[in-house]
Amino acid sequence: MARIKLTIEYDGTDYVGWQVQPNGVSIQQRVELALEQLLGESVRVHSSGRTDAGVHAKGMVCHLTSERELPLSAWREGLNRFLPATIVVRSAEIVADDFHARFSAKGKRYRYSLLCDEIRSPLQRHACWQIRQSLDIAAMKSAAEKFVGEHNFSAFRTTGCSAETTHRQIFSIELIATDNLLHIDVCGSGFLKNMVRMMVGTLVEIGRGKRPAEDVSQLLNGNSAVGPALTAPAQGLCLMEVWY
Numbered sequence: 001m002a003r004i005k006l007t008i009e010y011d012g013t014d015y016v017g018w019q020v021q022p023n024g025v026s027i028q029q030r031v032e033l034a035l036e037q038l039l040g041e042s043v044r045v046h047s048s049g050r051t052d053a054g055v056h057a058k059g060m061v062c063h064l065t066s067e068r069e070l071p072l073s074a075w076r077e078g079l080n081r082f083l084p085a086t087i088v089v090r091s092a093e094i095v096a097d098d099f100h101a102r103f104s105a106k107g108k109r110y111r112y113s114l115l116c117d118e119i120r121s122p123l124q125r126h127a128c129w130q131i132r133q134s135l136d137i138a139a140m141k142s143a144a145e146k147f148v149g150e151h152n153f154s155a156f157r158t159t160g161c162s163a164e165t166t167h168r169q170i171f172s173i174e175l176i177a178t179d180n181l182l183h184i185d186v187c188g189s190g191f192l193k194n195m196v197r198m199m200v201g202t203l204v205e206i207g208r209g210k211r212p213a214e215d216v217s218q219l220l221n222g223n224s225a226v227g228p229a230l231t232a233p234a235q236g237l238c239l240m241e242v243w244y
Contacts, residue, residue, distance in 0.1 A: 002066060002094055003094070009059070013126045013235065015053065015054075033082070061105070072094070107243050108242050110191070110196045110237060113236050146220070154222070169188060194231055
């Protein structure tokens, strides 16, 4: 029996998220269906985490176990033959029996993309949040630094988050401006439900001059008097990589 690690890229626009749900088609559902078509039997995949409806991934990691001994090329090309154009297996590798896509992970990198333009972009509409007014990038960078380190992120999670603890460690946040795009790269040990989107929403409010940068520290310290964090739209978020 072999344990196979898959790295998957997908456009999450038309899906209810990664996890199988009763209210629509998920990425996991499509991947497991492709595995069933490839292997002739039902197989459960275990992911490094979940992404919400409309969120994308370039480096989602999942694993499965199978008694079928196939060449690695078959796990990749074979699965891709049965997957829709919105989902692709980028790589497949054999890993140790104790490898777990979620519990073995050491950290993740998410990228949130902003389109800073008064004119909408048909090509970017599913990959960015359009911001029509100018942003104070310096203020956003100053505020972003306050997220780095280990903090209680209870103010940066949405209703329905089932995490047992709200303490998370952020390794780094980098703001990268190219032409009319602003990418916000967030690296951390793990993330709560909607955590990155709420971090980005707060930074955008600061960039718009609607919040002081100090609100980040206030929210991390549990001061709800400053008002809740704004949740950025799903389509701007992409899981870039998971490392082990």
